[in-house]
Amino acid sequence: MLPKELQSLPIVEVFDDLRDALSRSDNVVLEAPPGAGKTTAVPLALLNEPWLAGRKILMLEPRRMAARAAASRMAGLLYEEPGDTVGYRIRLDSCVGELTRVEVVTEGVLARRLQMDPALSDVGLVIFDEFHERNLDSDLGLALTLQGREMFREARALKVLVMSGTLDGGAISGLLGGAPLIRSDGRQYPVDVHFSQPLDPRDPLMPPLMAAVKRALTETAGSVLVFLPGQREINSAARELGDIVAGGGYGKVVLSPLYGGLSLEQQQRAIRPAPEGSRKIVLATNIAETSLTIDGISAVVDSGLAREAVYDANTGMTRLSTRRISRASARQRKGRAGRLGRGDCYRLWSEEQHQQLVAHGTPEILQADLTPLAMQLLAWGIEDPSELHWLNPPPVAPYQKALDTLAMCDAAFKGGSDRWQLSPHGVRLTQLPLHPRLAHMLMKGCDIGAAETACLLAAVLAERNPVSGRGTDIGIALSLLMGETSCPEPLKGWYKRCWQQARKYSQVASAVHMSGGASVGVPQREVPGVLLASAYPDRLARLRPGGDGRQYILSSGRAAELPPDDALTGTPWLAVAESGGEKGRPVDRIYSAAPLAAQRFSDVLASLVQNEERAAWDDQAGQFVCEQRSVIGQIQLSVKPLENIPDSVRNDALVSVVRARGLDILPWTDALVQWRRRVMLMHDLRWGDGENPWPDLSDANLLASLEEWLAPYLQGVTRLEDFKRLDLRGIMHAQLPWPLPLELERLAPERIAVPSGSNPAIDYAQEPPVLAIKLQEMFGCDETPRIADGALTLQVHLLSPAGRPLQVTQDLATFWRDGYQSVRKEMRGRYPKHPWPEDPTIATPTAKTNRALRNS
DSSP states (O other), rough: OOGGGTSOOOOOOOOHHHHHHHHHEEEEEEEEEETTTTHHHHHHHHHHEEEEEEEEEEEESSHHHHHHHHHHHHHHTTTOOOOHHHHHHTTTEEEOTTTOOOEEEEEHHHHHHHHHHHTTTTEEEEEEGGGGGGGHHHHHHHHHHHHHHHHHHHHHHEEEEEESSOOOOHHHHHHHHOOOEEOOOOOOOOOOEESOOOOOTSSOOOHHHHHHHHHHHHHOOSSEEEEEEHHHHHHHHHHHHHHHHHTTOOOOOEEEEEEEEHHHHHHHHSOOOOOOEEEEEEEOOOGSSSSOOOOTTTEEEOOOEEEEEETTTTTTTTEEEEEEOOHHHHHHHHHHGSSSSEEEESSSHHHHHHHHHSSSOGGGGGGGOOOHHHHHHHHOOSSSSSGGGSSSHHHHOHHHHHHHHHHHHSSSOOOOOOOEEOOOOHHHHHTHHHHHHEEEEEHHHHHOHHHHHHHHHHHHSSSOOTTTTGBBTTHHHHHHTSSOOOOOOOGGGHHHHHHHHHHHHHHHHHOOOOOSOOOOOOOOOHHHHHHHHOOOOOGEEEEEEOOSSSSSEETTOEEEEOOOTTTTTTTTTEEEEEEEEOOOOOOEEHHHHHHEOGGGGGGTGGGOEEEEEEEETTTTTTTEEEEEEEEETEEEEEEOOOOOOOOOHHHHHHHHHHHOOOOOGSSSHHHHHHHHHHHHHHHHHHSSSSSSSSSOOOOOHHOOOHHHGGGGGGGGOOOOGGGSSSSSHHHHHTTTTHHHHHHHHHHHHOOOOTTTTTOOOOTTTTTSSSEEEEEGGGGGSOOOOEEETTTEEOEEEOOTSSSSSSEEEEEHHHHHIIIIHHHHHHHHHOOOOOOOOOTTTTTTOSSHHHHHHHOO
């Protein structure tokens, strides 16, 4: 029986349809707007359904706060405590008992549970709540749940219910094989929307925000929910609003921040109704869009902004980016003002800007770091994500980058079948509820006897570092946590949370870690750098020489810099935990780092150093290099020359240069080009009996066969200019076997005799080959010259005395008969010193002028 507090909820109206659909189908999609009551009422309404047969309901929430709040709310409605009929499991925290029937979990918990029990054997129904948020873990959890059910649940099928308020129900229904789609209209009171002047995300936010909050306090009577992009803006708004509400005029007002980093008690304070006789202003991130019900809200002030983590596969960095929200998010936020009665929504953007918002936000799977997903899939036994069913499959390039990151952390490798698989170390990392980088760092901390520091550092990296404003050195935060410096009062909450997290990390790390023998001793001052280097080997930074001490080159190849006047300026090596930058800007900013001692590359960090022999052409230096290099990614630690490089290695490198730059790198002369054209003419004519005896000297074939005809002559080449000193004529002539050189002179001669007695060169660069000769030298010749035993007629270019073409022909007899007279008429006046006889067929061929002929 549904608790009476829930019986008036709008979602109850579709319960009969929902029960009927789940009794007939293993997959159902439920659309219900915010406030309909689906999160609280649906699990309790289905708890006694016959098909459940006493098994559990597993409900997934996208956030830890929402999971705990939902479990507490349902337990309270049953007059129980969390851990009785209803419990929860979140990262590093659980509250369940032997009699628990409804478990509210975060989506990452589901993935790890599936790894241990792919069939979810004690579960009858999995509910994916708020699926429209499209978190990476929810997409992964659904994909693994569907395959696990298909492979392991032949009897007593596992049922799946996907719920959301702004979901593309048709798409998810299609993914679930045409699942029934049930819609609840909910009960949403009208909300008046008030647009403002256009606001650019780069404009100062506080002035228009304060104006909107003042207006909401003046025009409405209830509490106000303010949506802000992040914790920084929440703290700024709280300071300014503290002065405003203290000034009076608005009655008793309580300020309540609400974001993921707060303690459970602080979060509950924001969710509960305002104290008697007062109203409150809740300053929240998009965590308050869905799942959480905040009592007493009658007005929403929406900045229209959200801070999202966007992963750049090219740099391996995840950057926090402040972006405009989607229309779907704006609709969700507006709806928070219409839960109790008519409400108001004050938007810090114009109506025109609203029309320009995208319809839905980008699914996290398309813009997130996929390393955790890749590790979960490999643990599931899947290398190719296409083996699973997705609404949006993981993008190829980021997924490959994720596999490379796992390899850097010694968590994955390519096996004998060239398939990716987890290493034994990687299998251990899957048991830790952390990003693979941080899990690997914990294991390294255990290896070097610095487990406590590693756990604290993981807690700092998992939380937002509140002392980052004091400098980039992450050691500042560690010194506060370790008691080396006193912790200011405003940071006591952060201090407590970090230690709670660190203790939980310590418990799971000690259970998973396998001792490898005696640990390598590392001085305490160097431990943070060593740990960060283990987690982020692609972010090691070496100081650029000759600068002001702020510029670094990262092992990934990126350039990065410290803020001005930072305490780490000039440090030779840094291990960078966090860096970022603007799109299109070539230099990133270092936000968090620790000093790194270079001598650690010879002991505890030796696995990061790669020793490679390099025998290759250096394009930048323009020469062949033979050296042994020690490198960390793109950073070179040391280099020394190598002796006795095998000729094959040297030749391969030099041949690759020619292949890349083209044959023009070689010393071609005009005569050699003509010779090569003559050989190619014979090759194309296939002159000879049987198989073509003439070699193929085309560009394509020469480039393809460099190893055969060029490589044996490259012993003396070390620099680019050495290619120009090669005896290319001898090299090329060696390609023409005897007696073809004699045949070449006979069939495709370099020169040919003409009637005047001269021997002009034939131009084989043109097709057909060209004989360019003064017109007068061909008098008396009515047969066009031929080569190749008469098989190929030359193209004759008859030239004027000045060497300009008068006629192009392959038929001299026809020219003398039909074309000569018009040429004679035009040219005899222009060149009167040269003979222009009436009948050229009986005239004496000559290269001389009339005067020279008379004097001869």
